[in-house]
Amino acid sequence: MNLALTVLEIVAPVFLLAAFGFGWVRMGLEYRTQFVTRLATTLAVPCLIFTALMQTEIPGSDLVRFTAAVIGAVLVLSMTVELGIRALSLDRRTFLPPLVFGNTGNLGLPLCIFAFGETGLSYAIVFFSISALWSFSYGIHAVAGRGSLAKVAREPMVWSTLLGSLFLWQGWQTPRFLTNALELIGQMAVPLMLITLGVAIARMTTHDVSRAVVLSLVKLAVCFALGWTVATGFGLTGTAFGVLVVQMCTPVAVASYVLAERFEADADTVAGMVMVSTLISVASLPAVLALVL
Template identity: 55%
Template structure:
């Protein structure tokens, strides 16, 4: 019973904020998704990443190991899902990027924070940063053939990551007044991302849910398997190991739908995958956390 209450205490705030966004839209209230997304990804998330890295007390060597492990994890997911799309004759441009990149920002960061504290958030931020760089280069290339390293470097989240890593490496700290200001802005990120997730889910039109069900279920098993293999291979310490599993097994990111819509892939199919994988995560993530805790 204690374990169930602990897991519910971790998942409930995440679900409550996402539900807030969902209900808000269903009640007919205005929510400027483009503005809030831009505010979050341009200002709040970079501040969160920068301050989390700057203030982390984790061993820099451990963070470097987690970064390499995250790269290996995404390489493993790419190989596995590329094989599945080829065998099942699925359109690579539509399905491969959504299967690889999970919702490590909206769901992964708050889950890591609530479950494993500041240490967990530090590791989660590193994995999220790796995902951001890969998704804005390799991910866009998969969807439209238009990804580039320069695009990734122009992303504020990437800049926050590189700057935070520099401060961590050098042991620098910003002045107290600036740190507090950045903290306040960064604290906007998690609630904004979760509410926006609920809003985006309320506005999506599901397509071909039948295919999405088995793909989403298969995806959870593969992601957990790859995360465990990577954790063992790199000898990650327990918290880093647990965060790696949580981050790689988060459901398909809503941004995958936005990219599919923007670059002319099958957006309805991706929408169905987002919805089904998110619904499955309501069960899979608490079970995963219960095992890890």
Template identity: 65%
Template sequence: MNLLPTVFEIVAPVFLLAGIGFAWVKLGFEYRLQFVTRFAMTLAVPSLIFVALMKTDIPGEDLSRFTVASVAAHLAMTGVFWVIARGLRLEQRTYLSPLIFGNTGNLGLPLCLFAFGQAGLGYAVIFLSTTALFSFTFGIYLVAGKGAFGKVLREPIVWATLFGALFLWRGWETPVFLTNTLDLLGQMAVPLMLITLGVAVARLTTHRLGQAFSLSLLKLGVCFVLGWAVARVFSLDAVAFGVLVLQACAPVAVTSYLLAERFEADSDAVAGMVMVSTALSIGAMPLILAIIL
């Protein structure tokens, strides 16, 4: 396999679509971020997750092992970054959430799909769902000082994962007309998420780029090591191994900025981490792919 063309074919569509969103805003065109995000997270992404799980041919034992590995990876990142934040005297309610939670949806899902195909997508949605569960509960607690466990039950992504897992376990399938409809909705998810990522980054502003750069590099290095170590401990196969490492290394999620803004943490600092870590991923993700492929 000629590695460089392969890596380029995987990452180029991802960052070109994000670049379209970025350029769209910079050119002054309208983009209703709230509407598109709500549509994607309510219909397109849940449809993608449900169909991906229902159609996957990954053995149940492998999916179970990967699920436990995903939870372990999040717990490991939480523990390590808590120690680092304490050691560097960083304000935990501002910095812990962006250090722990990556953009496993907008960026992680497309990369895993293009790199590892349908099997990679099946694993990637498990990691995304784990991130969502943690961020909707513990993540909100970190920033707001209070839990939001009821929010989990109102998230379509959570129900799509649960029903997808149930259909996979029981070997059920939806009627063909419904499967085709959900499949079409799901196909919108990847371009919508990537273009929206570019739009969101284009609208962010910050005056803290120096600190953001050092913390983004720190996040990337720690997450790569932890992702690799957890994947080894759980003896994941090649595809599951690659997905876990890629998802663990995803840049800071835009939702971390939105939470900081909503609950009056230092949103300027988080905006800087979103911008810088996303920019770093343009170079980092091809390098990580070259290592794990």
């Protein structure tokens, strides 16, 4: 009973904020998604990443091991999806990004904050940063047929990750007044991302959901098994173990839909996977949390 209540306290704020964004749009109220997304990705999230890394108290060896585990999990998942797509003769441009990339930012970061506290946030940010880098390079290449190293270099999230890692490595701290300001800006990130997630889902349209259900369940099963196996193999325990498994099990990233629409893949199919996998996560993520807490 206590575990069920704990899990409910963790997931309820996350899905309530997403539901608020969904309801806002359904009521016909204006929401400038492009502006809010740009504000979050270029200002709020980078500030959150930088301050979380700069102030983390996780030992360097633990962060290195966790980073290696994340890289390993992401690479193995990518190879597994590549092989699966070829075996099933699915369109690589359409299906690879949604099957590889989870919603580790909009959904993963808030879940890890509520479930594992500030330490969990630091680990979750490492996972999110690696996933974002892989998405900007490998993900775009899969959909568009070309790399995007220039885009990676221009991303504020990349620079905030590198700068935060440098400050952590050297033990540096920004002046207290600046840290307070950066933390205040970073606090916008979580609610903005969750509300925008709900808005994005409310605005999507799709017609074929049967295949989306099957693929979403397959993605969840593969990611859970892979996350658990990799975390165990790298000797992760406690918060690090839980964060890796939870981040692996997050639903299809909304960014996959954006990529499909931008580069003229089957955006309708990807939208179905985003919506279906997010709905499935309402039940699956509490179950995953119950196993790792």
